């Protein structure tokens with residue numbers, strides 16, 4: 401199955417700006433992209449990066465050999481809907497900020513039955529979809545998990561849901577870095593460790609600290 405991976409090339413992950421500089425967010429976003437693409441590639445499914453701009457050398461380095469790249473500077477939902485409108489076969493849409501995703505996670509997603517399969521993110525978002533219905537269209541942001549379920553019902557599509565910790569864990573906020581350090585073992589986790597991040601336990605609560613901040 402074609403697995404479309406939307407990727408914001410410029411100024412990604414602004415909600416991490418209290419913790420990472422603009423340059424660091426660029427590099428970290430590319431490390432997460434590499435983890436997602438590696439997981440897809442290991443399953444034999446074909447990744448297509450849906451990028452907001454031409455990929456630079458760092459982002460291109462994350463691409464497995466058989467990847468396609470589509471550049472579309474439209475807003476996220478418009479760009480994904482452009483893909484869905486011309487797709488002749490089922491398509492999966494998997495976000496690029498899911499560094500805990502493993503090949504088995506991708507296999508579970510694409511194996512789930514339903515004309516529209518939704519994998520919720522924490523907080524009401526939609527971290528992955530499988531679309532087997534020609535009339536279904538996306539509408540991201542806000543409580544998009546609920547919106548996508550309603551949109552599927554509106555076009556008469558049957559619904560599947562994938563309840564997966566690894567798919568639900570998108571990295572949006574500084575607190576999400578904790579999950580990457582605990583459960584990640586790919587490029588994103590390695591980058592965080594190299595950048596000096598480590599787990600901290602403060603009054604029983606787990607978080608992250610950066611080495612330079614502890615001294």
Ligand SMILES: Nc1nc2c(ncn2[C@@H]2O[C@H](COP(=O)(O)OP(=O)(O)OP(=O)(O)O)[C@@H](O)[C@H]2O)c(=O)[nH]1
Pocket residue numbers: 405406407408409411412413414415416450451452472474475476479495496497570572
């Ligand atoms: N093609 C495309 N992908 C996008 C766009 N905006 C976000 N994405 C990707 O969609 C996924 C979810 O987006 P967000 O969680 O909002 O990521 P983000 O825009 O980098 O982060 P914030 O700036 O913190 O909102 C990530 O894989 C992004 O790289 C867009 O306008 N076009």
Ligand SMILES: C[C@H](OP(=O)(O)O)C(=O)O
Pocket residue numbers: 476521524525526527539540541542544545570572
């Ligand atoms: C794309 C968007 O991501 P979030 O902003 O919720 O991380 C969504 O899941 O609808």
